[in-house]
Amino acid sequence: MKNNNKIKWGVIGLGNIANQFAADLLLLNDATLFAVASRNRDNAIDFAEKYNCPKVYDSYEALCKDDEIDIIYIATPHNSHAELSIKALENGKHVLCEKPIALSYKDAIRMTEASVKYNKFFMEAFWTRFIPSVQEVLTKVNEGIIGDIKSVNADFAFYADEKNGGRLFDKDLGGGALFDIGVYPLFLAYIFLGIPKEIIAKSILHKNGIDLQTSMILQYENAQAVLQASIISESDMKATISGTEGYIKLNSPWFVADGYSVFRDQKETNYSLPNLGKGYTYEILECHHCIRNSQIESEFWSQQNSLDLSKMVEDIKKQIGLSFS
Numbered sequence: 001m002k003n004n005n006k007i008k009w010g011v012i013g014l015g016n017i018a019n020q021f022a023a024d025l026l027l028l029n030d031a032t033l034f035a036v037a038s039r040n041r042d043n044a045i046d047f048a049e050k051y052n053c054p055k056v057y058d059s060y061e062a063l064c065k066d067d068e069i070d071i072i073y074i075a076t077p078h079n080s081h082a083e084l085s086i087k088a089l090e091n092g093k094h095v096l097c098e099k100p101i102a103l104s105y106k107d108a109i110r111m112t113e114a115s116v117k118y119n120k121f122f123m124e125a126f127w128t129r130f131i132p133s134v135q136e137v138l139t140k141v142n143e144g145i146i147g148d149i150k151s152v153n154a155d156f157a158f159y160a161d162e163k164n165g166g167r168l169f170d171k172d173l174g175g176g177a178l179f180d181i182g183v184y185p186l187f188l189a190y191i192f193l194g195i196p197k198e199i200i201a202k203s204i205l206h207k208n209g210i211d212l213q214t215s216m217i218l219q220y221e222n223a224q225a226v227l228q229a230s231i232i233s234e235s236d237m238k239a240t241i242s243g244t245e246g247y248i249k250l251n252s253p254w255f256v257a258d259g260y261s262v263f264r265d266q267k268e269t270n271y272s273l274p275n276l277g278k279g280y281t282y283e284i285l286e287c288h289h290c291i292r293n294s295q296i297e298s299e300f301w302s303q304q305n306s307l308d309l310s311k312m313v314e315d316i317k318k319q320i321g322l323s324f325s
Helices: 016-025 041-050 060-064 078-090 105-118 132-142 177-193 281-292 303-320
Strands: 007-012 031-037 055-057 071-074 094-098 122-125 149-157 198-205 211-219 224-230 239-243 246-250 259-264 267-272
Touching: 007 016, 007 060, 007 281, 016 031, 016 041, 016 281, 031 041, 031 060, 041 055, 055 060, 060 078, 071 078, 078 094, 078 105, 094 281, 105 122, 105 303, 122 281, 122 303, 132 177, 132 239, 132 246, 132 259, 149 177, 177 211, 177 224, 177 239, 177 303, 198 303, 211 303
Parallel strands: 007 031, 007 071, 031 055, 071 094, 094 122, 149 224
Antiparallel strands: 149 239, 198 211, 211 224, 239 246, 246 259, 259 267
């Protein structure tokens, strides 16, 4: 890839998230959707036609070996993230891998080690880190606009009908609330408060062992985070960051907020920050920036950030008795 050329993307796994991602990719001038892969060739052909993509593969390995591809977006179910990311890195490709990075901390380490070994960019696709609202709120909080942070309160919840739930209820695919959506509120607490001293987690479990709802308290030296993930209840999906001099609310749904409100001195100030497309555009631009600058990781969502979050999830996984082995 020459520095002034469009960056060529390959996409592995062509479900709902990949569709949203591909639609956002088309909004950017310096990106091109170059190849897609699905084990179902008809699905791959339909996807490629929908997004004007020139190449179709019915083998993930074949796409990984395509020398014209610069970066691969991995949007398969959670259980395959580790092996596919490592395979892509081995084949000299940069990688953007959907969250959660992996189903175990051990696999997350293997993935980041492969990035270093092959000197290729690798990032977990935490798109929320890059949307304008979260970027701006994080900056303002770090500047002390609401004083010292004492509390983060966030959830991610929706009701999923098990009859139509698909992979959400499939233990073999890494289903359940914690890994699918629980990583979001954990991420929010982490970017504002860091690694907690202690995590207390309780779950409602399905008969197959996956968690349907998980509540978490993160204990810090001088702060707490109260978080929840659920696939059996609805929520307004607002998030609040509270400090000694005020608080901030991210618009609902907070993980793709189009603005936020600052409450201090008994006054409310609202900020509107509409996202470009669905909001995947910002993580794509970060990938482009890092690749063009020969970085193997992002400064905003580093590999260590992903490892820290994976370690927190691993702690919760053990507490609630969740196992994918």
